[in-house]
Amino acid sequence: MSAWELMYLGPEGTHSHEAADRIASALLAGEPVKQVAMQSFDEIFEAPKSAQRLACVPIENSIQGSVWQVWDALTREHREEGARQILAAVTLPIHQYAIYREGLDLAQVDEVVSHPQALAQCKEHIRLRFPGAREVAVSSTAEAVRQIAMGERARAVAIGSRRAAALYGLSVWPEPFEDRPGNVTRFALVGSPEVAFAKPSWSLTDWTASLCLRGVPHRPGGLALALHTFAAANLNLTRLESRPVGDTIGNYVYYLDASVRPYADRGERVLSVVRDLLALQGVEILALGVYPVYSPAG
Structure with a gap:
């Protein structure tokens, strides 16, 4: 059996990576799956089409709304031969955390680094906890954590997942950092319309x-x-x-x-x-x- 290739917005440790894990274990259970981290939505949708190549992408967040890059990409692709579609979706809770190098004086933080969606989801907490800090947008939450780990930003905090923090051995603010409780993101499994997958143990909501x-x-x-x-x-x-x-x-x-x-x-x-x-x-x-x-x- 050929392995499925499941693309997600990388690098390792993003919320999309966590969602890809959940989708692989539930919808592709028992089948070989190779997860591939991609650097942008453009890279995901420009990858050659194949019945065995799938993508896990966020399509909507309860705070920030739709992820327009994904919807626009699906629309542009619609008239192409072998155009991909949304095959299934899952709504997952999302917690953002403030992540930093051990020993950092949090009173001296001058930059908060993350993906634009994560920065927007934590805007009030950033303003209250790190007044005067400059918000810096990067390609993903995991890339923000990597920059902190590599010492590329001396007095900065990243917004990202506990998984990314653990991957790089960084410290984590103990409480979730998002502004509103109940923060969820809907992730879609995108692929060729003929793809069939297992019925998961999850609850069907619609x-x-x-x-x-x-x-x-x-x-x-x-x-x-x-x-x-x-x-x-x-x-x-x-x-x-x-x-x-x-x-x-x-x-x-x-x-x-x-x-x-x-x-x-x-x-x-x-x-x-x-x-x-x-x-x-x-x-x-x-x-x-x-x-x-x-x-x-x-």
């Missing part, structure tokens, strides 16, 4: 259709009419947001999630009807994945 609307007309009620099409089909929208196309101000695509759990065919028939009705309005609908959403038991 079946979701992640969609992109393009060509919503610029006229009064244009967006409202497009959304009414979903309401008329009795589809519950659980997410809606806009993203600029990038060619001119005011030109947007719309990302939305619709719950299709009530339908035995996972919404295939009703989404086909919605697609046809939207086409009459000049709106194109792209399916970025129809997939189960899980939450680990316990």
Whole structure:
């Protein structure tokens, strides 16, 4: 049996690495899996496509919202041959920690280093605990921890995971550092649509259709009419947001999630009807994945 290749946003010790571990043990249980750390989302989505090559990527955080780089990459890829889709998702609790070299005087911290999402999730704690410290954005939480461990920043604190701190033998602020309790991130397993995986012991929380609307007309009620099409089909929208196309101000695509759990065919028939009705309005609908959403038991 060929080994699965599971890409994640590295280096080792990121929250994506932890999520990849959970996904590999639950959805690919009993099968050989080679985990591969990638340096950016671009590197993940530019990797050659293969039925055996999967990716574990964050798609939404309860504090900071959607990870737009992933949604935009899935949309760009949609028309390509062998385009990948979201196959499954899992919602995991995320704890951020302040990490530093032993002996550092925390009253003298002048930099706080991490991934932009982690910095945003801890903004108030950073302001209160390290007033005046400059926030420095790097490619990942684990890269921030590595920089501290290597002494590249003399009076700095990293925001990252306990796993990364243990990997480099660093000290950890005892309490989680995120601003809000209940911080969770939804991670997606992305791959070829024909990939099948094991049914995990996790709790099933929903079946979701992640969609992109393009060509919503610029006229009064244009967006409202497009959304009414979903309401008329009795589809519950659980997410809606806009993203600029990038060619001119005011030109947007719309990302939305619709719950299709009530339908035995996972919404295939009703989404086909919605697609046809939207086409009459000049709106194109792209399916970025129809997939189960899980939450680990316990």
